[in-house]
Amino acid sequence: MTITITAFERSPDGGKGLARDMRVRWALEEVGQPYEIRLVSFSAMKEPAHLALHPFGQIPTYEEGDLALFETGAIVFHIAEHHAGLLPRDVNARARAITWMFAALSTVEPPILELATARLLEGDKSWSKERLPLVEGRVRARLKQLSARLGDADWLDGAFSAGDLMMVHVLQRLKPSGILDEYPNLSAYVARAEARPAYKRAFAAQLAVFTGKT
Numbered sequence: 301m302t303i304t305i306t307a308f309e310r311s312p313d314g315g316k317g318l319a320r321d322m323r324v325r326w327a328l329e330e331v332g333q334p335y336e337i338r339l340v341s342f343s344a345m346k347e348p349a350h351l352a353l354h355p356f357g358q359i360p361t362y363e364e365g366d367l368a369l370f371e372t373g374a375i376v377f378h379i380a381e382h383h384a385g386l387l388p389r390d391v392n393a394r395a396r397a398i399t400w401m402f403a404a405l406s407t408v409e410p411p412i413l414e415l416a417t418a419r420l421l422e423g424d425k426s427w428s429k430e431r432l433p434l435v436e437g438r439v440r441a442r443l444k445q446l447s448a449r450l451g452d453a454d455w456l457d458g459a460f461s462a463g464d465l466m467m468v469h470v471l472q473r474l475k476p477s478g479i480l481d482e483y484p485n486l487s488a489y490v491a492r493a494e495a496r497p498a499y500k501r502a503f504a505a506q507l508a509v510f511t512g513k514t
């Protein structure tokens with residue numbers, strides 16, 4: 301069955317991996333599943349046809365036969381459940397990998413998104429200079445804990461999993477701030493993931509939407 305995902309017709313980063321369709325592309329590349337892309341404009345995302353797929357008018361969405369999904373956590377979990385390569389077979393190891401997916405999305409991502417908002421959308425506010433160090437402090441607190449847990453391991457729990465995929469994509473959002481570089485094992489972790497052939501294929505495919513090069 302054909303898998304179709306939606307992505308930005310125009311992305312603020314010009315297709316350099318930050319928009320969230322990247323997580324889904326990467327997961328599909330890791331498990332070797334072909335997919336098609338339907339590009340949507342910002343206005344089309346708020347039209348009834350797209351809202352029927354995604355109640356919040358966002359990308360990405362995932363369609364496969366009768367199934368339509370939204371939320372990258374749910375989509376990547378679905379892919380990982382149905383194809384080998386992103387979750388261990390051992391029941392406990394599988395549960396731990398899923399735990400890391402949740403940790404990425406519900407514990408690590410929120411302060412990072414708060415920082416992105418503070419830097420990009422609130423930088424011109426009178427209170428921004430006072431608030432920014434507080435927001436950065438909350439990010440550093442999480443990174444310190446994550447860095448301590450990762451230690452000198454390659455991945456968060458044994459082999460690369462959907463948990464690492466989610467965590468790496470969440471951490472990448474920090475690159476423009478320079479904060480990730482303060483934690484050498486985390487920046488090496490991200491670089492290790494970016495060196496994976498599946499990541500490179502997904503990155504090239506997302507970029508090609510904007511450069512026209514395939």
Ligand code: GTB
Pocket residue numbers: 311312313314318319320321345357358359360370371372373
């Ligand atoms: N929780 C949802 C998920 O994980 O699927 C969040 C989805 C989401 O935030 N989608 C964004 C969107 O559709 C695109 S990824 N926004 C439009 C809207 O809400 O109207 C966020 C994003 C976009 C671009 C960059 N960038 O260029 O740097 C980074 C992140």
